[in-house]
Amino acid sequence: MNRETRQDFVFIGVILVPLIILVGILIYLPALDSLLTSFTNENLRILRPPKFIWLKNYSKLIESSEFWTVTARSLLVVVLTLPLELFISLGLALLLTEAFPGRAMVRTLIILPWMLPPIVNGFLWGWLLNGEYGALNGLLYQLGFIDEYVTWLKNPDTQVLWVTVVQTWTRFAFPTIILLAGLQSIPMDLLDAAKVDGASSWQTFRNIILPLLMPSIAVVLTIEFIASLQIFDVIWTLTAGGSAGGAINPFTKTLMLYNYELVFRDLRIGLGAALSYLILFLSLGVAIVFVTRLYNQAVKT
């Protein structure tokens, strides 16, 4: 080895080795450790040495009704949030590709909610929706839509709906940015040609813009699926009842909150670790399906 390559070798080592060790110890090792724990019946409430029980935690979860209630609720949040977000962000992206004075300012302001701490967003909307003094009540009253104040968050059946509204508010800026970039990559002459051929705005949108936007939409749906499946902060301050160690409101308990409860309140470490891996597989599964479809589409066209 000559002097120069040896120096390079030291240079690379000094920079990369600490990072490899850090990531190895603080990400891979605990991930592996959790996987092993998920095969044991470790429970810190009960003083007993953890026993290896193979896949019993997984089967216990899959057989429990609470797991399915919580999973169904999480999927409900996803199913309600995704179309809402897509609708708002697609509309905004189409609006903001038009050229008009003040567009840059609108773009900047629209993105703000996404950059704020989600924990603040949960509180913010909780206050907005407050039944006694809330601004939404005030607004609707003044506009004549309601005669008396409504306690929006009281009803357990509709709490999940509000969770999706706040999640949408927190996240819609990201899809808007991606779709805006997608729209800008559509060649202008294609749209001009459509206009010359006498296509209506709707036809242009339906037959040219939407198909070309499909890859961006797929990206958006994948990422927003993972984000809303793992919703946590927003619920914590909006409806969870939000104090560490305290009871978690069962009507808005989603997968992540359930997982937090199992591990850090009930101290059922084995079961919680198993759940965390189920969540991981669920997110990964969907991500892979979306990405392969996206890939196929890209190859075909």
Next chain:
Amino acid sequence: MTPSFNRHLIKRICIYLLCAIALLWAIGPIYWIFVSSVSTRMELYATPIKSWFPSEPTWEAYIRLFQGGGQYRGGNVSPTEGLMWSGLYNTLFVSIVSALFVTFLSTNAGYVFARMKFRGRGFIFFFLMLMMPLPLWVSIIALFFMISNAGLIDTLSGMILLFIVFLLPLGIWLMSTFIREINPEIEEAAIVDGCSRWQLLRWIIYPLSKSGMAAVFLVSLLTVWNNFLLPLIFTRSPDSQMLTVVLSLFVGQYEVAWEDMAAAAVVTMLPPFLIALFFQRFLIRGMTLGAVK
């Protein structure tokens, strides 16, 4: 007036109308929380007609919050004295220090991946990146016990360490793509002149990738500032609780009065708000890549 001019005008009006609705949706809630924090009690709790513009703005809620602590919804002073100060200090310290570390570590690593050829490069890059899109929840459970055993639970250095590790993949990714776009001729000339790799990094790469480094720094700062899950799990006393946790305590445990809560929320979101307002062009790319988190 020609018909085409007319159509143009109608379109403009429609656009501005839609923009107004969009802004009401995006900014309205933020506006209201700010108004709530500076309103007098009388106006804030007025029903059924709210006062949308405070007639006599007051900073009382902020003063109360930082001196002696916020009030209970019932009226008495709640045991929150000093929590805002400690939260603000912890969040500032942890976010700035970890963002600085992430920026330098990932610029160095980004340079290595962008410019140097060595065996195992692809594998190491993959190893460092793999966890970026995955939910870190699977690591966190076991990590909690590791960090406890290491005595780093409820310490600022523990928080900084965790944030550095969780932000590194994104930082390295951003910096390696950024450095790849720099013209390599300058570096080649410097190497011919006998510059060592470290000198190269210090005198050529850092100055040339200033805007990339700024982006990584700001994205990291914002991510740490906004994060709630990590401080929730890894801290438990005011010595290291960060602002997001303090805010959650105000909402859940201490039942702080609404106007004081609003002030606390404004304090918690003001830095991200200002950074997002003034440095947005630095943020978009990094935030888009790190969007999953």
